[in-house]
Amino acid sequence: MIVLGIETSCDETACAIVDDARGIRANVVLSQLDEHRPYGGVVPEVAARAHLHYLDGLIRQALDEAHLDLGQVDAIAATGGPGLIGGVIVGVMTAKAMAAARGLPFVAVNHLEGHALTARLTDDVPFPYLLLLVSGGHCQLLEVEGVGRYRRLGTTIDDAVGEAFDKTAKLLGLGYPGGPLLEKAAQKATNPGRFDLPAPMKGRPDCDFSFSGLKTAVRRHVEQLGTPTEADVADLAAAFHHAVGQSLLDRCDRAIKAFKGRHPADEQGGGRHLVVAGGVAANKYLREQLAKLAAKRGLTFTAPPLALCTDNAAMIAWAGLERFRLGQTDGLDFAPRPRWPL
């Protein structure tokens, strides 16, 4: 079984081809960073036009890399939302056109489900598992009980964690995209304990997140410093990582208790994994912290390789394949969705 997937919901134009033996036959990602950098963030109109410009060529490239003809593909999947609607429309319409022309099934994939199921493409992770989904637009703790079956334990009440990384990086004059730049800056810290930032929500009895207060705390330090030096920025970046880490660990630990109560480890390997997914899962410090927590609680920690954490089409092709083999396809009347909770 071979599925071609398309991702166009934000600022990556991507096409990938996967098979049901968990093989990634092709995985082409074109980042639009250069197009958006002058604006310091993603401009929806610019993104939609770029997707339209590049997508056809990327699909051709993916088929060539996989040495496949469209006739050998069993289904076409595309991100159907949530995301910037102009881009989603480009991907969905392209996928529908291909499906209609070749008489192939079409699967509209929820972008979040793509992130949520990626660990099953790269590792042997049976349902149910606990998922921390941390990206630019989302920050959630979910029990993944099966394809299409998600129980949300917590979510952010303001900013997503990736958003906090991006905004804090901007405050520190690090540019765009903020996540990786802030991580690099923190690695240069000589006095990581110098600034004390609050770990948001720590100790609260739920599993929710909040990051806007942390960003404000960083702003206050920046204002006090006047013009922060490179060393100040590095130390603040390290303090930010520490505070985010403390918050995520506290929230996850609470979720682990709830998850274990509902899903004791079973013979098939279920109830044994803590999975992290989404762009922020590319952060090495946070991965290490989460791995330690999982070990302490007797869970296996699973994180997809870095390139499959940030937006890509392999995750969309894979989620499409998981749905397709359960018979869950969509009609060509599917309407792209700017908002689509899991």
Ligand code: KG4
């Ligand atoms: O999943 P993703 O590629 O797109 C969304 O669906 O949002 O996530 C992008 C987010 C951005 O906020 C970016 O700054 C963050 O992931 N990110 C990182 C790192 N790499 C990407 N955050 C922290 N550390 C990183 N190394």
Ligand code: ZN
């Ligand atoms: Zn994403």
